[in-house]
Amino acid sequence: MKKLLIYLLGVALTSGCAYAQSARSAEDFADLPAPKKGEQVATFAGGCFWSLSEGLLELKGVNRTVAGYAGGTTVRPTYELVGTQETGHAESVQVYYDPAVISYATLAEAFFYAHDPTTLNRQGPDEGSDYRSVAFYRTPEEKEILNQVIAKVNAGHHYKNKIVTEVKPFKVIYPAESYHQGYYRLHPDESYIQYVSAPKVHKLALAMGDKMKPEFQVK
Numbered sequence: 536m537k538k539l540l541i542y543l544l545g546v547a548l549t550s551g552c553a554y555a556q557s558a559r560s561a562e563d564f565a566d567l568p569a570p571k572k573g574e575q576v577a578t579f580a581g582g583c584f585w586s587l588s589e590g591l592l593e594l595k596g597v598n599r600t601v602a603g604y605a606g607g608t609t610v611r612p613t614y615e616l617v618g619t620q621e622t623g624h625a626e627s628v629q630v631y632y633d634p635a636v637i638s639y640a641t642l643a644e645a646f647f648y649a650h651d652p653t654t655l656n657r658q659g660p661d662e663g664s665d666y667r668s669v670a671f672y673r674t675p676e677e678k679e680i681l682n683q684v685i686a687k688v689n690a691g692h693h694y695k696n697k698i699v700t701e702v703k704p705f706k707v708i709y710p711a712e713s714y715h716q717g718y719y720r721l722h723p724d725e726s727y728i729q730y731v732s733a734p735k736v737h738k739l740a741l742a743m744g745d746k747m748k749p750e751f752q753v754k
Contacts, residue, residue, distance in 0.1 A: 552585055563714070564611070564709075564711070565602070565712065565716045568601075568631075573634075575632055576631055577632065577639060577671075578605055578630070578708055579591075579646045580605060580606060580625035580628070580667060581646060581658070582651075583626060583666065583732065584603070584627060584715065585718045585732050586649070587646075587649055587650060588601075588718075589736050590735065590740075591630050591646065593747050594632075594642065594645055595747065596634075596642075597631070597632045597633075598631045598632060600628050600630050601631075601708075601711075602627075603629060603711045604622070604624035604626065604708065604711060605627035605705070606625045606627065606667075606669050609621075610709070620663050620664045625664065625665050626711075627671075629708050629710075641746060643670065647688050647698065648742035649736075650668065650735060651694070652668045652699065653694045653697060660731060661731075668701065669701040669702075670701070670702050671703055671704065671705035672703070672705060678702060682702065719736070
């Protein structure tokens with residue numbers, strides 16, 4: 536529910552990733568670049584794409600991330616349409632990475648630490664199928680790796696409950712509006728970023744240790 540009001544650390548927060556943003560025209564959508572030579576791509580959905588984009592970008596070997604919409608049927612949906620939960624899309628992130636530096640398995644493990652994969656259609660204050668957890672695979676090998684990583688995280692009891700992340704074949708991701716790209720870094724003082732997004736990014740950094748770029752490692 537995009538307009539759910541929560542109180543966190545005594546601060547009233549109007550929750551919902553990009554709550555109260557107005558509709559955008561087609562010209563306002565970001566580009567989805569082709570991978571550069573030597574790059575590979577991976578696509579994940581794990582709640583609000585502001586924190587997921589930032590958290591995965593802080594990993595060694597990740598060159599860039601693009602926030603978008605995947606897993607649904609509507610062609611080039613807007614944020615507002617995705618929020619109705621009628622398009623089938625989830626807020627997602629396309630990750631461009633160097634496989635010589637970070638493996639798909641390490642990237643997948645980071646994804647499971649970057650959000651709570653045990654909650655169905657919910658991430659913290661954000662509720663709805665557009666915030667569901669999905670790992671999209673492009674090859675049978677990636678599907679096998681995802682299932683192996685899920686078993687590893689479950690066996691390690693990193694979370695109290697079992698992972699409910701969907702493992703689905705990748706079809707298409709539509710880039711989100713330009714104002715969503717790099718939102719975490721552009722708006723560090725916003726309450727949602729400080730009290731919802733930042734703790735998730737910090738949680739990832741703690742879990743991944745020296746897999747994070749040096750400037751983002753937790754000392």
